Amino acid sequence: MMVSTKGRYALTVMVDLARKGENGYVSLSDIAESENLSMKYLESIIAILNKGGMLRSLRGKNGGYKLSRDPKDYTINEILLLTEGTLAPVNCIMQEGVQCEKAATCSTLPLWAGLDKVIENYLKGITLEDIINGNRKKMLGEYCESCGPAE
């Protein structure tokens, strides 16, 4: 499994904030309740999003969180990358530049690199806005049965 509940819930939270946050701050208890998730667990997840600069927060009564940008300016890639740490499908694909010592002679490395790129490319192409708009064509592409013939 490449994306754990942490990343998944983080995305759910972002979607919820995008939907409810038009005017003002949304509290975590509100989100936890409507998504039916553990508030305590969400607390630890939203902390990552907040520290990563994805949100604005306000403490105290009537406080909460809201997005710091427009939904169309968040890619799914950056949200998941922040919460998961890495989205690499294997251990041998690491951070920028760093690579396995056997890289030069490894015949399977191009496969993993290609897979990594395909994933990254897909996730960079989808924004929070696409999700709240239910843009199935963009998300499911040629695999979407209700989107008509692919061009």
Place this chain on the structure above:
Amino acid sequence: MMVSTKGRYALTVMVDLARKGENGYVSLSDIAESENLSMKYLESIIAILNKGGMLRSLRGKNGGYKLSRDPKDYTINEILLLTEGTLAPVNCIMQEGVQCEKAATCSTLPLWAGLDKVIENYLKGITLEDIINGNRKKMLGEYCESCGPAE
């Protein structure tokens, strides 16, 4: 991480067999040595490949394993699927037909389904032969710098 050492080593073993297995059986100790991996661990991994019908085996002296088909007839998808069990990027994407109870109203599901399809599609498009031939164009596609301009 979507693919563990189990799947990675399984692929390595398959590549090694494809390279060495032209005429006759190759022993595990041979593979373990040339790939510098634990023979005991590989034993448990190759058992999965063997039971899955990917290999022919011969016990006793001079025994070993060999591919049961031509390298071009193995997709990377089936090798990894067999050893990893699933390649789904998230828990909410399950086996054929089965789906999460919230599926009907889940706004992020199309994203995960799309991601799953992109991964599956990529891995089904690459064969063992592509790897032993070092077909970088197919594996890295538009991301391959040494492959010339993408068409």
Place this chain on the structure above:
DNA sequence: CATATTCCTACTAAAAGAGTAGGATTTGTC
């Protein structure tokens, strides 16, 4: 019959995943 091999079962240590628990701090409202 000795040796090299696959085959089989069981075990273990470390890491990651999925939360829980408890309380400190901040801020708006009465």
Place this chain on the structure above:
DNA sequence: GACAAATCCTACTCTTTTAGTAGGAATATG
């Protein structure tokens, strides 16, 4: 100023997965 509702912070725990190890039985070959 007290209270309530919220974020913020640290630490802990239980379960599952990962990555192997260990020991030996069965089976071919020379």
